[in-house]
Amino acid sequence: MLATLPLYAGLGLRAPHVEAVLASRPDVAWWEVHSENYFGGGAPLASLLAIRRDYPLSLHGVGLGLGRVGELDARHLAQLRDLVQRVEPAAVSEHLAWNQHAGRYYNDLLPVPRVDGVIAHLAGRIAQVQDVLQRPLLIENVSAYVGFAGEVIGEGELMAELHRRTGCGLLVDLNNFHVNALNLGVDPLAEIAALPAAAVAEIHVAGFEWFDGTAVDTHGAAVSAEVLALLDAALCQWGPRPVLLERDSNLGEFAELYREYLQLALHVERLESNTLEVTA
Amino acid sequence: MSYTTAITAFAALLDDESAAPAGLLHAERMRHYRANCRINRVAALGNTFATVEALVGEVFFAAMARFYVDATPATSANLHALGADFPDFIAGFAPASDLPYLADVARLDWACWLAFLADDAEAVPPAALAGFAPEALESLKLTLHPALQLVQSDHWPLADLLAMHQGGAAADINAGGQALLVLRADWQQIPPARFAMYLALQQGAPVLAALEAALAVDDSAPVGEWLGWLFASGAVTGIAEQNGEQS
Secondary structure, eight states, rough: OOOOOOSSEEOOOHHHHHHHHHOOOOOOSSSEEEEEGSSHHHHHHHHHHHHHSSSEEEEEEEETTTTTOOOOOHHHHHHHHHHHHOOOSEEEEESEEEEEETTEEEEEEEEESSSHHHHHHHHHHHHHHHHHSSOOEEEEOOOOSSSTTTSOOOHHHHHHHHHHHOOOOEEEEHHHHHHHHHHHHOOOOHHHHHHOOOOOEEEEEOOEEETTTEEEEEEOOOOHHHHHHHHHHHHHHHOSEEEEEEOOSOOOOHHHHHHHHHHHHHHHHHHHHHHHHHOO | OOHHHHHHHHHHHHTTTTTTTTTTEEEEHHHHHHHHHHHHHHHHHHTTHHHHHHOOHHHHHHHHHHHHHHSSOOSOOGGGOOOOHHHHHTTTOGGTTTTHHHHHHHHHHHHHHHHOOOOOOOOOOOGGGGSSSSSGHHHHHHHHTEEEEEOSSSSHHHHHHHHHHHHOOOOOOTSSSEEEETTTEEEEEEEEEHHHHHHHHTTEEEEEEHHHHHHHHTOOHHHHHHHHHHTTTOEEEEEEEEOOOOO
């Protein structure tokens, strides 16, 4: 079992909304939080455990840096292991990204160069994390603004190969495929087609914004029509999946985000019933 | 191009926009990554140093934080762990020199942040102390909870400023130095003798030496009561005789 999330829409939960969620217990099928925000103890962890008692929860890491050159940060990995043991989440995921080089950290999700050596490097790190966590990790594709010359494998193909080698699950971010299509000309439908359906354990949708002619994955806007179309195509191909709405900037009131979530939940619900009819 | 070479070239261009864009396509877009790293760190600092931000306003704070971020490479992937040396940076930040108390307020914010996020730890019950003979105090050491943080300013009324920030009365900036303790989200102003005692314990001094540190500041200090408060508040997580016996 790669993950045990419900096959419905879920919602990203950020610190400014935790109080409102605990007070109102909204009808959300499952939540996803950033693991690093709960690495300490005290009130934040206590709130997360309270939410965990009532909802399925996904832990989504943003700081492990699977693609960094050299060893993973042992302390970071130990903190993640401790959190997973405390929370017993329905899914644990990380990005195919790096964030550290030569002793210096970069607080962003930097794209991995898909050049010679990438498969062995990432497969080794993913296997290491799965050994420590004693459970499958879901790996997520990231957005990119810059490309690397001499790449030897596509992103979807890379994810499929990593699944084959390590047994990890796939978290498919459709907005990131779309952003990469806008910035680098990749074909998002070809990327989707390259992914083995059985390995796809979760989908992300979010909004992006334009800055000086570059599509930037800010998670700061509504989901675009193009990404919703990709979602339709993906669910048609794979069948029902947990679909997460992510929002990180321009956060606003919880009630506003909740309305957007319900819209997505309805969209996914209708799509998935159709999918089931088609595939039945 | 090898994997390591590609990452090294990318990192070099992140660090220095004049570096050669070896093997990178659309290298002119690298500024979006630089901007993301900076925005993420500045936003996190605003969250951590909330009192500083309230005192100087969002615009000044963002500008000051940006200077800091550009001058200080990140030392952790976890944004929550960044900012320990921001108070020292503020102390030397010339545009803020009209607010000489700002660096100490930043030290207060950092203490509150550490107290808020510290790992959970099991408290030692007050009864544990009774298991030791009075003469053991000379060598007895306590481990204090990481969520207990101490902060003191020689010149500025930090407790009054924090109270004001939390909706209390306007602070008189010339009221003189103050010390306080923070335990999770709770805090209280404490007299200098109590600060000296808890600081000594935190730094690993034996209990007797810590009591003497308090009495050296104020010879009528109620040190027994202050010691009892630590246990009653769940702020002691370890107790051991110096020769190693633990409870």
